[in-house]
Amino acid sequence: MLRIKDLVKRYGKDEAVLKDLNLEVPGESVVAIIGASGAGKSTLLRCINRLVEPTSGSIDLNGTELTTLSGGELRLARRRIGMIFQGFNLINRLTVMENVLSGRLGYVPTWRAMTRNFPQSDIDRAFQLMERVGIAHYANKRADELSGGERQRVGVVRALMQEPEILLADEPTASLDPKTSRQIMELLRALASELHLPVLINIHNVTEAKEYTQRIVGMRFGRIIFDSVPTDLTQDAMDEIYAGVPAEERGETGDPESLREVVSQ
Incomplete structure (x- = not known):
């Protein structure tokens, strides 16, 4: 509430x-x-x-x-608090998976964030959510190669990776x-x-x-x-x-x- x-x-x-x-x-x-x-x-x-x-x-x-x-x-x-933005706010040079996993930055130690070495449980959760919204097949594609709708779906999954209590x-x-x-x-x-x-x-x-x-x-x-x-x-x-x-x-x-x-x- x-x-x-x-x-x-x-x-x-x-x-x-x-x-x-x-x-x-x-x-x-x-x-x-x-x-x-x-x-x-x-x-x-x-x-x-x-x-x-x-x-x-x-x-x-x-x-x-x-x-x-x-x-x-x-x-x-x-x-x-998950946030979804009008302008997507993705890092274009990173892959879809890397952008999605950035939603876990508040949960992992700094060394994991800097080396992009996320726990397997986070990766599994990312795939599950990407499959749910229809972008799992883009996991290794750069964010700037996607359409607007696809980019917004990445933004939605990134927000959900925070395990938010509100969107x-x-x-x-x-x-x-x-x-x-x-x-x-x-x-x-x-x-x-x-x-x-x-x-x-x-x-x-x-x-x-x-x-x-x-x-x-x-x-x-x-x-x-x-x-x-x-x-x-x-x-x-x-x-x-x-x-x-x-x-x-x-x-x-x-x-x-x-x-x-x-x-x-």
């Missing part, structure tokens, strides 16, 4: 990016965060894993207060074509169920959010103004979340049935 209470993030003397934000994410759930650019979506995710330092408030992950940790305690806590995905489909985007969203939904993981996804594509997640959180100017099931995301709610944003920039790409036909072709 992730519990966020009264979270504030302010840069210098500027207006707060996050304003007294409260959110709970239970286990085995897939939650989408939507909102216009500047709403605070990415900042929220980066506060959770402390890539951005919160100004005040509480972030509790399964009984551990993340905002008070530092040094070794923070490094240990970060092992429990955070920051615009995981923004760099992908529509068909591949939907495949990645389907994969995240399936993994949340199979591994009993909460998944929190910052996503621009509202249509995908409505089809592949169980709950949608709408943000505007650093506050949560909508929090409900996808069927409750009416046009009025959309207009409030995206007030002033042109329709073509709201991430609505058509009805799910028509998109499903595209994917099946």
Whole structure:
């Protein structure tokens, strides 16, 4: 369970990016965060894993207060938070297996990390997960030889190698074509169920959010103004979340049935 209470993030003397934000994410759930650019979506995710330092408030992950940790305690806590990035964040010159095994860096001694001498149990787990997402046959291929969808699957497996208690995905489909985007969203939904993981996804594509997640959180100017099931995301709610944003920039790409036909072709 992730519990966020009264979270504030302010840069210098500027207006707060996050304003007294409260959110709970239970286990085995897939939650989408939507909102216009500047709403605070990415900042929220980066506060959770402390890539951005919160100004005040509480972030509790399964009984551990993340905002008070530092040094070794923070490094240990970060092992429990898997992060999937829009830009993949792979090391291009390394193989798929080497990139995947980097998810174990927080668990092995420095000498093993430097020599890439990982335990056989880690290698076996990497193959198992790569087989699950359909990239095991690329194990010895360089990361820069893969397509965008394949690279994102590597990023997903790398995050899972951390044995995380929560997955955070920051615009995981923004760099992908529509068909591949939907495949990645389907994969995240399936993994949340199979591994009993909460998944929190910052996503621009509202249509995908409505089809592949169980709950949608709408943000505007650093506050949560909508929090409900996808069927409750009416046009009025959309207009409030995206007030002033042109329709073509709201991430609505058509009805799910028509998109499903595209994917099946």
